[in-house]
Structure formats: structure tokens, C-alpha cells
Amino acid sequence: LVSLCVHRQPCDPPPPPPSPGTPTQRGLARTTHTAAGVRALAEPPTDAKQRRSSQEDADKALPVKGRKNATSRKELVNKTESLESDLSKLEALFDHPLYNTPGPAVTADDRLLKVKPKVKTSEKSSLMWVSASQEGYEDVAWNSSRESHPPWLRFHLAISRWQLYPHRDPNMDALVQELATHRIVSAVQKSGGTQLKLVISFPNYGQAMFKPMKQQRDDETNYNLFYFSDFERHNAEIAAFHLDRILGFRRIPPVSGRLVDVVKEIKDVTTDRKLARTFFTSPVGNVCFYGQCSYYCSTEHAVCGRPRALEASLAAMLPDLSLAPRRSWRSPWRRSYSRSKLAKWETDPDYCSSVKKVAPYDRGTRLVDFMDMIILDYLMGNMDRHHYETFENFGNDTFLLHLDNGRAFGRHSKDEPSILAPLKQCCRIRRSTWLRLLLLSTPQYRLSDVMRASLSRDPLHRVAPLLAEPHLAALDRRLNAVLKTVSRCQKQQRGEEVVYDDLPHLKSNSDPKNKGI
Ligand SMILES: Nc1ncnc2c1ncn2[C@@H]1O[C@H](COP(=O)(O)OP(=O)(O)OP(=O)(O)O)[C@@H](O)[C@H]1O
Numbered sequence: 406l407v408s409l410c411v412h413r414q415p416c417d418p419p420p421p422p423p424s425p426g427t428p429t430q431r432g433l434a435r436t437t438h439t440a441a442g443v444r445a446l447a448e449p450p451t452d453a454k455q456r457r458s459s460q461e462d463a464d465k466a467l468p469v470k471g472r473k474n475a476t477s478r479k480e481l482v483n484k485t486e487s488l489e490s491d492l493s494k495l496e497a498l499f500d501h502p503l504y505n506t507p508g509p510a511v512t513a514d515d516r517l518l519k520v521k522p523k524v525k526t527s528e529k530s531s532l533m534w535v536s537a538s539q540e541g542y543e544d545v546a547w548n549s550s551r552e553s554h555p556p557w558l559r560f561h562l563a564i565s566r567w568q569l570y571p572h573r574d575p576n577m578d579a580l581v582q583e584l585a586t587h588r589i590v591s592a593v594q595k596s597g598g599t600q601l602k603l604v605i606s607f608p609n610y611g612q613a614m615f616k617p618m619k620q621q622r623d624d625e626t627n628y629n630l631f632y633f634s635d636f637e638r639h640n641a642e643i644a645a646f647h648l649d650r651i652l653g654f655r656r657i658p659p660v661s662g663r664l665v666d667v668v669k670e671i672k673d674v675t676t677d678r679k680l681a682r683t684f685f686t687s688p689v690g691n692v693c694f695y696g697q698c699s700y701y702c703s704t705e706h707a708v709c710g711r712p713r714a715l716e717a718s719l720a721a722m723l724p725d726l727s728l729a730p731r732r733s734w735r736s737p738w739r740r741s742y743s744r745s746k747l748a749k750w751e752t753d754p755d756y757c758s759s760v761k762k763v764a765p766y767d768r769g770t771r772l773v774d775f776m777d778m779i780i781l782d783y784l785m786g787n788m789d790r791h792h793y794e795t796f797e798n799f800g801n802d803t804f805l806l807h808l809d810n811g812r813a814f815g816r817h818s819k820d821e822p823s824i825l826a827p828l829k830q831c832c833r834i835r836r837s838t839w840l841r842l843l844l845l846s847t848p849q850y851r852l853s854d855v856m857r858a859s860l861s862r863d864p865l866h867r868v869a870p871l872l873a874e875p876h877l878a879a880l881d882r883r884l885n886a887v888l889k890t891v892s893r894c895q896k897q898q899r900g901e902e903v904v905y906d907d908l909p910h911l912k913s914n915s916d917p918k919n920k921g922i
């Protein structure tokens with residue numbers, strides 16, 4: 406006990422409320438991290454937990470400290486070695502030709518935003534952004550040279566018709582670093598949507614979409630909940646970005662995890678009075694807030710710091726709608742969002758043939774782009790893709806934005822076959838996607854290993870792995886199910902090609918038996 410007190414950090418939580426507590430207390434205790442330490446001891450140790458636990462968790466094992474430490478060191482070495490091997494798999498994956506084949510040439514019309522030179526040639530600078538400096542914001546002196554642009558602006562200027570950012574984007578580290586560490590000068594609620602989220606601003610005028618941690622990372626979604634009642638997960642937003650990049654899509658805006666001080670970085674800087682009014686201190690001394698939204702914005706559903714530190718996901722903001730309007734498309738395989746009714750696609754096995762006849766699914770790559778999206782959703786168990794968006798400027802010939810992934814990674818013990826219905830019914834897949842999936846099913850590039858490696862780079866990995874091992878194992882299992890679906894399609898081929906050939910020059914590698922591609 407003495408040792409526990411000595412090692413307690415000032416930011417450690419106060420003890421959990423007495424059990425069972427009032428419903429509100431129970432809810433608050435759940436949203437704080439008080440249960441995490443206890444659970445961590447029951448789980449197999451991981452490298453991150455080992456590092457973090459050296460003080461707090463090892464203290465709890467005092468009587469057998471010496472012996473425990475010896476085992477821990479060995480396990481730590483093993484874990485470090487296996488993470489290093491996963492990281493080299495990830496590097497090798499991203500070096501693979503399937504990630505480095507040149508895409509279609511990008512012309513000026515294929516850029517989302519254009520830097521227009523000033524009309525008056527008499528002026529010295531070809532372009533200057535000039536801002537009336539506001540409190541907390543930096544004075545801006547960017548010109549048309551790329552070097553002077555902050556990471557968020559480079560991100561915006563690099564968005565093309567085909568992807569949000571290039572493979573091995575030289576701007577990625579700086580952009581993610583900005584999300585993870587830059588000073589927060591403002592935080593206001595984002596209107597629209599069902600659950601609480603904030604728009605965060607940085608001194609260089611960059612912005613991020615903030616989603617708070619609402620439940621423990623490895624809490625499985627209750628089986629009796631309809632998917633549309635599930636809480637969003639901050640770690641799902643983070644993991645979805647990593648998965649989308651590993652699949653080679655690059656259609657999710659970059660996301661970083663961050664531990665935010667809810668007082669200093671939200672309450673003290675917000676100009677949103679409606680938000681500020683919802684802050685309170687919980688019975689166990691944690692600072693909580695709940696904001697205003699159409700669901701789950703009440704004291705019972707507050708998000709709480711520990712006592713002020715709150716885990717959150719911060720997604721890079723897309724260019725403002727006034728500069729780059731987006732079009733929202735209703736998914737043809739949308740769920741009925743009713744507790745009793747089924748949607749047409751659930752009862753009509755020939756549903757795809759009618760979809761294929763109507764624009765925009767009747768030409769171009771829209772149908773196979775849609776298949777890419779549902780494959781991503783199946784792998785991460787996201788049933789909430791009722792709509793998707795595209796950039797209006799690009800018309801119908803463009804990639805689909807995979808926004809809003811907060812309801813993914815809710816269950817690892819169950820796979821949801823209905824998410825794959827479009828693939829089963831249409832039997833169509835891009836060759837490049839299919840080949841990358843085959844690659845990710847081989848031991849050299851195993852999906853779970855490269856995901857573990859990629860996620861280990863997120864700042865919140867230090868607190869605990871972003872995805873628990875059962876979620877990573879589920880990715881491999883689901884990947885096999887996707888590949889089986891494609892094989893089944895090929896066997897029952899009815900005169901129509903299953904594989905959409907977007908890589909004619911890689912045709913020789915398309916034999917599924919040739920897995921070592
Ligand atoms: N990174 C981003 N940059 C700009 N806008 C975004 C970004 N991510 C999401 N949005 C926009 O904000 C809207 C709401 O975000 P999101 O869908 O993630 O919230 P939500 O509360 O889960 O919404 P819903 O309840 O409708 O599912 C989206 O429809 C999208 O248009």
C-alpha cells in the first residue's frame with residue numbers, strides 16, 4: 406500500500422466509486438479509464454502495456470516482484486522483436502509493386518484545389534494568404550511556394566481525383582504530428598450527425614474533427630443493440646485510417662489519437678457557450694462534458710477525463726465545403742434502419758442487376774469503388790455505411806470518401822456476412838484490390854501483423870494497443886472470407902468477368918495460386 410501511494414502519479418484517477426453505485430456513477434466509472442488497469446493485468450502483456458505498467462501495474466504485483474520482472478523482461482524482448490518484424494513487414498508491403506504502380510496521370514483538372522496566381526502581374530508575390538491575426542493564431546505569411554505551406558494546406562492541395570493523399574506521402578508525418586501535438590486554440594461542437602464531436606483549431610489555421618473515447622477499446626458491442634444505437638469509438642476512427650491505407654485505398658482523411666486535457670484544451674478555449682455549459686465534475690472527481698446533439702448528449706452519456714486526460718481521435722479536416730463541395734450518395738445497399746423491416750437487397754438475390762443498370766453504377770469504376778468500400782467495411786465490421794460522399798468537382802469519375810468509421814471494430818467474435826452482400830450479389834472486384842488482398846493473406850505481409858505495426862505508430866499506442874489482439878485476428882479471418890467469396894464468384898461465373906481489370910500490365914500476376922506475387 407505504501408508503495409502504491411509513493412508511485413501514484415498526480416494524474417492517476419481517484420479510486421473507482423463503491424460498487425454497484427448509482428446508474429450515473431456506474432456510467433461515469435465506465436467512461437473513465439478506471440477499469441483499464443485491472444483488465445490490463447488479466448490480458449496477455451504487450452510491449453506498450455509493459456512500458457506503461459512498469460510503475461502502476463508492477464506495483465500491484467509486489468509480493469512476486471522479482472520473479473515477475475524477470476519474466477516481463479523476457480516477454481518485453483520477445484514483444485519488441487516481434488513488433489520490429491511486423492514493422493519490417495509493413496515496410497516491405499509498402500515497397501511492393503502493387504503499392505507503387507503509377508496510377509493515371511494527374512492533370513490540373515484532377516486536383517481538387519488550384520492555387521491561382523494573382524491576376525495583377527505588377528504585384529511581386531504570385532500569391533499571398535493574408536490573415537488578420539486573431540488571438541492564439543499565428544501570423545500567416547504563406548506564398549505560393551510549397552515550402553511555406555503548413556501540413557494541413559499541403560494535404561488539401563495534394564487531394565486528387567483518385568486519392569486523398571499519395572502513397573508514401575512525404576507530408577504524412579508532419580500532418581499526423583500536427584494533429585497529435587499542436588496547441589489547440591479553439592474547440593467548438595460540429596453540428597449535424599448524431600453523436601458529440603468537436604472541430605478543433607490549431608494556431609496555423611489547421612483544423613481537426615475530434616471524437617472522444619466513449620467506451621473501453623475492447624468492450625464488445627452488446628448483441629442486443631441495433632447497430633445504429635451503438636456508440637462511436639475513437640479507436641475505430643484511428644484504426645480505419647490505418648486499414649484503409651494498408652488496403653491501398655487512401656480514401657480516409659489522416660487520423661491521429663491524442664490524450665487531450667479537457668479543461669485546458671477544450672473548456673478553457675471554447676467559444677461555444679452551449680458546449681461550455683455542459684462541463685461538470687463527476688462524483689469521482691473527473692471532469693466531464695456532454696455537449697448538445699440529437700442522441701447521447703446528456704449527463705448519463707457524458708465523456709470524462711481521468712481526471713482531465715481524455716483519449717480522442719483527431720481527423721484532418723477536409724477543405725471547407727465552400728471551396729470543395731461534396732455530394733452525398735445514398736448506398737444502394739443501405740440498411741432499413743427499422744427494427745422490423747428488411748431492405749430490398751436483403752430479399753432479392755438479383756438486386757445487383759438492377760443497380761448495375763442505373764447511373765452512376767452503370768459505367769466507369771463506381772461499382773468496383775463501392776466494392777472496395779464494402780470490403781473495408783466487412784473487414785472492420787462497420788454496418789453503418791448508409792451514405793458515402795464524393796467531391797462534386799470531380800463528377801462521377803472519382804474515388805469515394807470513406808468518412809465516419811466510428812461504428813467499426815465493435816465486435817471481434819462475430820463477422821457480419823450481410824456487409825459483404827454487394828460483393829456476393831454483384832461478383833465484381835478491382836484487380837488491384839484483389840491482388841492486394843491476396844498479398845495481405847500471405848504470412849510475409851499478414852494483414853493483422855501489418856495493422857499491428859501501423860497502429861503502433863499512433864501516440865495512443867503508449868496507453869494501450871489501439872486494437873486488441875482478437876480484433877486483429879478477426880481481420881485475418883474476414884480477409885479469408887472475402888477471398889472465398891471472390892473464388893466462389895469465379896467458379897459460378899455466368900459469362901461476366903468477376904475481376905475488373907484496372908491493371909492490364911499486371912495480368913500475368915493475377916493467378917490466385919501465385920500468392921507470392
Ligand atoms: N475529416 C472530415 N473533414 C470534414 N468533414 C468531415 C470529416 N469527417 C466527417 N465530416 C463530415 O461531418 C459529417 C458528420 O461526421 P460523422 O459522420 O463522422 O459524424 P456522426 O456523428 O457519426 O454522423 P452520423 O450520426 O450521421 O453517422 C459527415 O457526414 C461529413 O460530411
Ligand SMILES: [Mn+2]
Nearest residue numbers: 789809811812
Ligand atoms: Mn456515425
